[in-house]
Amino acid sequence: MHHLARFVAVELGGRPGERLCRRLALSGRRTSLIRLLSAPVVPARAPRVLGVDDFAFRRGHTYGTVLVDVEGGKPFDVLPDRRSETLLAWLEAHPGAEVICRDRATGYTRAIKQAAHRGDRSGRPVASAAESVRCGGEDMSPAPRLPAETRSGAGST
Incomplete structure (x- = not known):
């Protein structure tokens, strides 16, 4: 039972x-x-591709941050608020994220940039490169360049 x-x-x-x-x-x-419920243990390392988004515990009153393992498709951790300091502390305590997917919230942007600038304990940056980040569903990476012969023949069939 x-x-x-x-x-x-x-x-x-x-x-x-x-x-x-x-x-x-x-x-x-x-x-x-x-x-009967217990919180799962959060691994010490962040997933390689980390998703960051805010949500409402109680709409209009209390908000939190959900961190998702994008490659695994599962929630990874929940933060008690959506302050940039909280996310920055979490990123510093859990190294390993190479790509961070987020919306356009400026607090998250600030925390991610600071964490990337500081790098993790191994000296590698937390976010591998700005062009790896997707922002609000919009790919922020530079468009791949096609070889010249492919570009010139694009209009002809």
Whole structure:
């Protein structure tokens, strides 16, 4: 039964989980279901391609930052706010990000530039190059140059 209650807690959380437990005749109060959850351990190294975005814990009141392993397609960590100092501290504590995907939030830009300038403990920059960064879905990298013979024949068929 404990395994089932934990599954309900993971999938539904507090109040919805409590309602389902009541219907299934399981013992599962809101707070006891939440106590069954534990935060996963965050690895010491950041993923190679890190996604950064803000979200609302409570819209209009409290915001946080979600960090995503873009290549793995999974959330990596959650920061308690969206301040640049918090992201900078996280980047310095978790070296390894080579590419950082973000929106146009200036606070994130500032933190990423500072972290890239300082570099990680190995001396490699946190973000490998400015042209690696995608900003708000727009590719900020320079367009690849085609060989001259390909460019000249582009219009003819």
